[in-house]
Amino acid sequence: MKCLADYDVEVDICLEKPETFSSSLGSESQFEFHIKNKAQEGDKEGSLVSIKIVFEVDQIEDAADISRAILADIINSLAFVTNGRFSPYRLTKIIDWTPGLTSRTLLFFTEPAADAPAIAAIGDEILTFTQELIQLDLSNPLKSAMRWFRLGVAAEVLEEQFQYFWFALEILAQIDKPNDKVPDRCAKCRGALFCSACNEHPKHRAFSTQLIEKLVSDISGDTQGETYGIFVRVRNTLMHGNQLHEIESELPCEAYEVVDKLAGIVWKVICFNVNKKWPVSGRPFLLPSTYVKHLVMAATNMTITLPEGPNGLDIHSCDELGIEASVVRFS
Template sequence: MPMFRCDFEVKTDLVLPHEANSVEINTPENYSIRLLNGETDQNGDVIRLVATVVGSSVSIMDAQATLREKLAEQLDLLSFATHSRFEIIAPIRLIEWEEWQIKREMRVFYTTDARQPPSPDLEEYFCKTVQLLEKSGIPAFTRRALKYFRYGLIDNQPEDQFMQLWLSLEIIAENTKERSSIPITCQVCGGSMVCSSCGSSPQRVPMAKQAIESIISTIAGNYAKDVARRQFKARNGLMHGRSTESIEAECKAKLPDIVDELGKLTWHAIMSTIPYDGVEELTFGHRDDEFTNKKLIFSAHIEFTHNGETPHPTDKEIPNPVISMKTNFNHQE
């Protein structure tokens, strides 16, 4: 497969000593990662790392995602080794990186949050809704679920968003489930199990899974079985360390769409536990049931030549164009 180089901006708690040029990590799969100090603030302190990742990919269309994944795997280990944070902020540039290649394609990236700048729609009636909900007497477990719902909206990766939203949903399910014992049923027909010796029907207290299924049934109606099956497949896959691709294949849906579905379920589940009397009207906002955080990535495609005496151009020999993108809350320019 062809070789590529992609540079990434990394937010971190640790940077290189001032006298160090770079440090390098090499993987058994022949991917190399070079870390060097990035931009500085007004006091001259380094505030970012730049991670240069070199390795193979199917094509230039897939290279940025492939190399980002390899970088993330090594940053997981680096966080483990240092007890420090390493967060990939955005790609900077992607370059064809075959040795002695003269004509090279390069893509320079500009990344921004899809919801930037914020829309000027925080109206007073939303704050009134907050006050009315507050006065209703929100249970303590609901407040905990609300916290993880907010965390689910903050996280940047759909895998992380899913886990936060699922925790919120599970808190609601665990605290609202039926406490009385129910019969243990047959997994094939659904009938109650009966002991062959004494004829009694063994019982148990419902588990969180049954409680979550009950919540989904109430919210999703006729689509509840398909929704529950998809959500539990995603949950089990993520909890057991499976790849996003395999989870999406099994669920027959993209993970961002699954997160959007879970966000809607969790919102309704939380709302069902708030004892609001309905005397005054509540006003809620929405984003067309889109909960997954998205990035806008603009890339400029550039070609340049390298006729030097080394297999690859040095950093100073690589073009360094400056690109920008102006956005507003109605459209992107």
């Protein structure tokens, strides 16, 4: 079956012309896309473009995931060509776009409002603690690690969160680097490698990867290296151009749990380094149950009728379709 997915994308560069641009990728392409400027909404900062994608899918339930991957290819290419910002804002609807139907399925998507109220949790004690922390003479590497940690907390994409937290961990591993020499380890069992000719375990100053491994082991208590191995597997997957979902089924836990584990380790190492300057025990920290942004999205399933003209379905025939709905936060 064919489906149409309608996305709003935040941009800082929009189309010169008001008309819709329709792709001509050829018959071998698995999809087509249509892009058009969209009127700015109320007091929303920034501009939007509408990107509609028509593609093949086995069942409409899979359309959202498949369309997100296609959208990523489109906006990645646009960002490269224009050096501009193209950030997915929301998926508004998916429609069964199979030709010849008298009625077709329509899925409307509703996400929590972007202006949902923040959680009121920052009191005077936390502000005083923060003020004292700012006055500490922290090293530049530690400040840099804290910056990457902040970016990781704020990021909304799982892969981005992992990368930011990993950057922080790499920096933290270099702080107070020990002079002790360490052996190379077997890639399979992690045991110290032995040289039969010299009848000894050759040692050297610890490499960056070994410093990170020791740090993860010390903080997590995992002396077998399993936690570090998971981190490296994810890191290598991302650095070699693949995506996290491609190996998630091979991991011993959910992908978001990997990110949470890494973030927790980084936070503890930052605490350890701050504690060298100023005791942090008993200080009023706020600790989240997860660092990962879990998006709650409601889908309304409807059946509609769309007229077909001599040239088939009109890509703009769904523009006026709308529904009033909201996702509320329950406490």
